[in-house]
Amino acid sequence: SSYNIYKETATSNVYDLIGNVSNSNLSVFIDTSSTPAQKADRYRIASVDSQGVVSYTQSSPHKTIHLAVNLGNPPQINLIWDAYGGFNVTKYRIWRGNGNGMTIIDSIQGSLYSYTDLNPPVNDTIYFIDALHPTGCNPTILKSNNYLSTKSNCAIVGNSFGIIEFGDNSTIVVYPNPTTGTIAVSNSGGFINSIEIYNLLGELIYTVPNFKQQISNKIDLSEFSKGIYFIKIYDEEKTHTGKIVIQ
Numbered sequence: 001s002s003y004n005i006y007k008e009t010a011t012s013n014v015y016d017l018i019g020n021v022s023n024s025n026l027s028v029f030i031d032t033s034s035t036p037a038q039k040a041d042r043y044r045i046a047s048v049d050s051q052g053v054v055s056y057t058q059s060s061p062h063k064t065i066h067l068a069v070n071l072g073n074p075p076q077i078n079l080i081w082d083a084y085g086g087f088n089v090t091k092y093r094i095w096r097g098n099g100n101g102m103t104i105i106d107s108i109q110g111s112l113y114s115y116t117d118l119n120p121p122v123n124d125t126i127y128f129i130d131a132l133h134p135t136g137c138n139p140t141i142l143k144s145n146n147y148l149s150t151k152s153n154c155a156i157v158g159n160s161f162g163i164i165e166f167g168d169n170s171t172i173v174v175y176p177n178p179t180t181g182t183i184a185v186s187n188s189g190g191f192i193n194s195i196e197i198y199n200l201l202g203e204l205i206y207t208v209p210n211f212k213q214q215i216s217n218k219i220d221l222s223e224f225s226k227g228i229y230f231i232k233i234y235d236e237e238k239t240h241t242g243k244i245v246i247q
Contacts, residue, residue, distance in 0.1 A: 001050050005029045006058065008042040015044055015058075036153035040066035040082055062086040065152035067129050075173050077117045077157055081129050084150055089131040093149075097126055120157065128154045172233055178245035181222030185211070187235060196232040197221065197244070205229075221246060 001023040006015035021029050034041050044058040063085030072078045079094065089110035095102045096117065108115060110131065117127075129152040172187045185192060197206035197219075208219065221229075226246050233240045 002048045003027070004046045004048055004054060005031075006044045006046065007031065008044075008061070020048070034064075036064060036066065037155075038066075040064045042085065060086070065129055065131070065150065067127065067152040067155050069127060069155045069157055071175060072116055075120055077120045077125075077127075079115045079117065079127055079129070079155070081113050081152055083113060084131050086150065087133055090134065091131070093130050093132070095128050095130065096120070102126065102128070125157045126154050127157065128152050172235065172240055174231060174233075174242060174244070177243075178247045179221065180247055182218055182220050183231075183244065184218050185233065186217055187233075190236055192233055192235050194234045195219065196234075197224075198230045198232065200228055200230075 003021050003023070004017055005019040005021065007018045008015050018031065018033070019029055021027065031041070031043075040063055042061045042063040044061050046058045047055045049055075063083075065081050065084050067079060067081040070078050070080070081092075083089070091107045091110050092112070093104050094106045094108070094115050094117075096105045097103055098121075105117070106115065130149040132149045172185070172192065174183055174185050176183070185195060191212045193210075193212060195208040195211050196204055199205050205224065206219075206221065208214065221244075224246060229244045229246065231242050231244050233242075
């Protein structure tokens with residue numbers, strides 16, 4: 001005997017057979033065709049007897065969690081995910097970290113599906129969401145390892161996400177990067193006195209001498225050719241330098 005694995009197609013409630021797992025094997029199936037960073041997927045299973053007859057009744061569906069991130073009020077990062085389907089979720093845990101490890105930064109009710117990280121780290125950051133099973137797993141000889149929670153995809157945020165962050169405990173951010181012509185500059189921890197833009201030859205091509213007196217925090221660079229430029233930002237204490245790409 002064995003188990004058939006079914007995956008929902010682009011048409012709701014229509015499932016295709018994508019695999020089979022023998023009853024004598026551990027009850028684990030890896031869907032190598034899935035793209036968890038792009039979307040969630042929904043699955044069902046059905047038992048197959050020793051004569052090859054498939055059970056008419058399939059299991060309740062299991063749906064994965066898809067996490068997406070976007071830029072909030074800099075430097076804040078918004079996390080948005082869809083509901084897990086498979087058991088009653090009482091709370092979601094928010095994990096944050098980097099290549100050296102992950103830690104839980106908060107938990108929210110199972111009926112909520114968004115969270116804003118108000119003070120994310122300056123460096124590249126990884127997020128994922130998980131939900132603990134209310135009773136855990138009690139595996140038998142035919143069961144898989146003890147999976148106590150269901151996890152979303154990992155979402156990575158960093159300079160490649162569209163924000164220039166200058167480190168050194170700076171609260172200045174520049175976004176989006178790359179840009180099609182307009183950037184915004186923000187400093188949540190103080191004033192910005194002036195801003196300068198340089199080309200790759202080191203030539204000063206644009207300046208905002210009294211930025212803190214400007215009504216808008218946006219700078220229009222659409223007059224310049226596509227390419228790489230450098231931005232210098234002068235605050236009350238030091239000079240911050242970053243790279244901008246105009247597409």
